[in-house]
Amino acid sequence: MLSLGAIGAVAVQSGLAQEDRKSDVPYVATPQVTVDEMLRLAEVGPGDFVVDLGSGDGRIVITAAKKFGARGFGVDIDWRLILLGEENARQAGVADRVKFLEQDLFQADLGQATVITTYLRPFYMLKLRSKLLALKPGTRIVSHDFDFGDWPPDRKTSVRKNVFLWVVPARVAGRWQARLPLPPIERLLEIELTQRYQEVSAHARLNGVPTQVWETKLVGDRLSFVVVDTTDRDDEATLYFDGRVAGDVIEGELARGVGAGRSVARWRAVRAAK
Amino acid sequence: MTPHINSSSQGGRSLALACTSAIAFFFAARALAATPGAFPDIPTPYLPSTRVAVDEMLRLAGTGPDDLVADLGSGDGRVVIAAARDYGARGLGIELDPKLVAESEANARQAGVAERVEFRQGDVLVADYRAATIVTLYLLPNLVDRLKPRLLAELKPGTRIVAHDYGFSDWKPDRSVVISKTYHLYLVPAAVAGRWRLHAALPDGEREFDFELEQRYQEIRGGARVAGGYLPAFEARLAGDRIAFVLVEDGTSYRFEGRVQGTLSMEGTVRSGPGRNPAEGSWRATRVLRGGDEG
Numbered sequence: 001m002l003s004l005g006a007i008g009a010v011a012v013q014s015g016l017a018q019e020d021r022k023s024d025v026p027y028v029a030t031p032q033v034t035v036d037e038m039l040r041l042a043e044v045g046p047g048d049f050v051v052d053l054g055s056g057d058g059r060i061v062i063t064a065a066k067k068f069g070a071r072g073f074g075v076d077i078d079w080r081l082i083l084l085g086e087e088n089a090r091q092a093g094v095a096d097r098v099k100f101l102e103q104d105l106f107q108a109d110l111g112q113a114t115v116i117t118t119y120l121r122p123f124y125m126l127k128l129r130s131k132l133l134a135l136k137p138g139t140r141i142v143s144h145d146f147d148f149g150d151w152p153p154d155r156k157t158s159v160r161k162n163v164f165l166w167v168v169p170a171r172v173a174g175r176w177q178a179r180l181p182l183p184p185i186e187r188l189l190e191i192e193l194t195q196r197y198q199e200v201s202a203h204a205r206l207n208g209v210p211t212q213v214w215e216t217k218l219v220g221d222r223l224s225f226v227v228v229d230t231t232d233r234d235d236e237a238t239l240y241f242d243g244r245v246a247g248d249v250i251e252g253e254l255a256r257g258v259g260a261g262r263s264v265a266r267w268r269a270v271r272a273a274k
Numbered sequence: 275m276t277p278h279i280n281s282s283s284q285g286g287r288s289l290a291l292a293c294t295s296a297i298a299f300f301f302a303a304r305a306l307a308a309t310p311g312a313f314p315d316i317p318t319p320y321l322p323s324t325r326v327a328v329d330e331m332l333r334l335a336g337t338g339p340d341d342l343v344a345d346l347g348s349g350d351g352r353v354v355i356a357a358a359r360d361y362g363a364r365g366l367g368i369e370l371d372p373k374l375v376a377e378s379e380a381n382a383r384q385a386g387v388a389e390r391v392e393f394r395q396g397d398v399l400v401a402d403y404r405a406a407t408i409v410t411l412y413l414l415p416n417l418v419d420r421l422k423p424r425l426l427a428e429l430k431p432g433t434r435i436v437a438h439d440y441g442f443s444d445w446k447p448d449r450s451v452v453i454s455k456t457y458h459l460y461l462v463p464a465a466v467a468g469r470w471r472l473h474a475a476l477p478d479g480e481r482e483f484d485f486e487l488e489q490r491y492q493e494i495r496g497g498a499r500v501a502g503g504y505l506p507a508f509e510a511r512l513a514g515d516r517i518a519f520v521l522v523e524d525g526t527s528y529r530f531e532g533r534v535q536g537t538l539s540m541e542g543t544v545r546s547g548p549g550r551n552p553a554e555g556s557w558r559a560t561r562v563l564r565g566g567d568e569g
């Protein structure tokens with residue numbers, strides 16, 4: 001819990017928090033242009049479940065439902081704002097697809113969320129970070145003005161305000177092994193991944209020979225990287241790996257070469273050690 | 275044939291600053307050679323690209339059957355031949371060494387692509403490759419920079435330039451890839467700097483704006499003058515001849531996307547409002563004043 005001093009500091013700093021509010025976090029309405037930009041950047045669609053942490057008058061969840069076809073709920077600690085959100089949802093004709101919960105946003109159950117929207121001061125953003133990183137890989141988080149410190153956004157736009165998008169990265173650190181079906185001989189790829197948020201560095205051995213790994217990218221559960229296959233000196237080729245991480249398995253497509261000489265196979269890696 | 279070394283002309287520099295014609299760019303390129311740089315002005319040695327490098331250059335350029343790939347300093351022809359053989363493209367190689375030109379022609383016949391490729395003996399600084407949709411370069415930095423004014427002035431907007439190892443010193447690549455070596459992709463940007471009259475048929479009515487753009491290669495910024503204010507262009511992007519920007523007025527964002535046509539007009543669609551089905555209109559801009567004309 002926060003000390004009373006911290007609560008007071010935020011309230012005084014912002015000048016917006018009302019004295020009788022239980023909230024640590026002042027309510028500042030997000031401009032509609034920024035709401036639109038946040039939902040657009042997160043590519044919200046009918047399949048999405050949007051959770052807005054600190055939902056205020058409900059505009060983000062209501063816009064997500066009315067204009068983007070999503071479902072969702074808003075969380076706010078102020079019961080008067082919950083009532084306002086519910087009323088606004090009724091007026092917008094989306095009351096059947098959105099809910100508002102009177103709750104401390106740090107206690108909210110985010111299990112259902114595919115998109116999380118929030119607008120919190122840096123201290124609270126950092127407080128929320130570890131909880132968000134533990135969510136299902138691929139979950140999108142959008143915010144504006146404030147970021148998550150050293151967790152770099154996956155994308156950023158500036159339409160009046162800075163809007164940030166983060167995609168919860170899969171946990172890929174560890175040693176992985178894959179048998180690559182590349183005729184004429186099967187190759188063994190051993191790859192060791194280290195990870196800092198979505199930034200991944202890799203060391204690999206191809207048939208026991210140390211090989212550099214290039215262009216390593218992780219977006220949510222989608223991992224891609226490139227290895228130059230020099231097994232056959234007369235037929236060097238680039239191997240483009242693209243796969244989805246699910247627990248201790250990565251499965252996907254492997255392309256060898258480019259253009260007319262391109263061949264595609266499936267590949268599957270298993271985590272040997274964390 | 276003029277070798278691309280040690281050409282110098284002290285008077286060429288001021289000429290280059292004053293003129294904008296293609297011929298002036300040629301002189302500018304020559305004049306820049308006289309400017310002391312970080313790299314010594316030595317001829318580019320012949321160092322064939324590896325198979326993997328050829329693959330990566332053509333992949334990064336997004337080569338396809340409709341492309342004409344010009345390789346400047348084409349060596350034994352491998353980039354041009356791979357473009358024809360592996361992607362169905364047409365190719366043009368420019369090479370200073372006549373022996374390598376003959377070898378390229380033999381290699382093209384052997385690969386069965388002779389009718390789709392052409393090799394010309396010549397200096398890359400004077401050769402004509404304006405018809406290219408893709409230009410590939412594996413040249414030393416100083417020659418790359420000397421080629422730049424002509425590439426920008428003569429190639430069509432949207433033409434893709436892929437540089438292997440050495441890119442342009444002050445032009446930021448649109449994309450870079452590192453796979454053993456570094457490859458840079460540049461899209462030749464349309465010239466959009468200046469003042470425009472922007473007419474937008476917005477869903478909520480017709481509007482006219484005085485629209486201004488500043489440009490440094492593909493990086494653009496600017497905005498629209500409206501009665502009593504200025505609307506900055508947010509997220510302004512230029513990729514070849516495609517332009518996009520966002521204007522925000524009275525709490526509504528207008529997303530403009532379009533194509534630049536020639537030097538005097540651009541047009542496209544404008545969308546406003548949130549969500550999956552935004553209201554759509556069209557826009558057209560005509561140039562009032564070209565960038566640089568004012569001063």
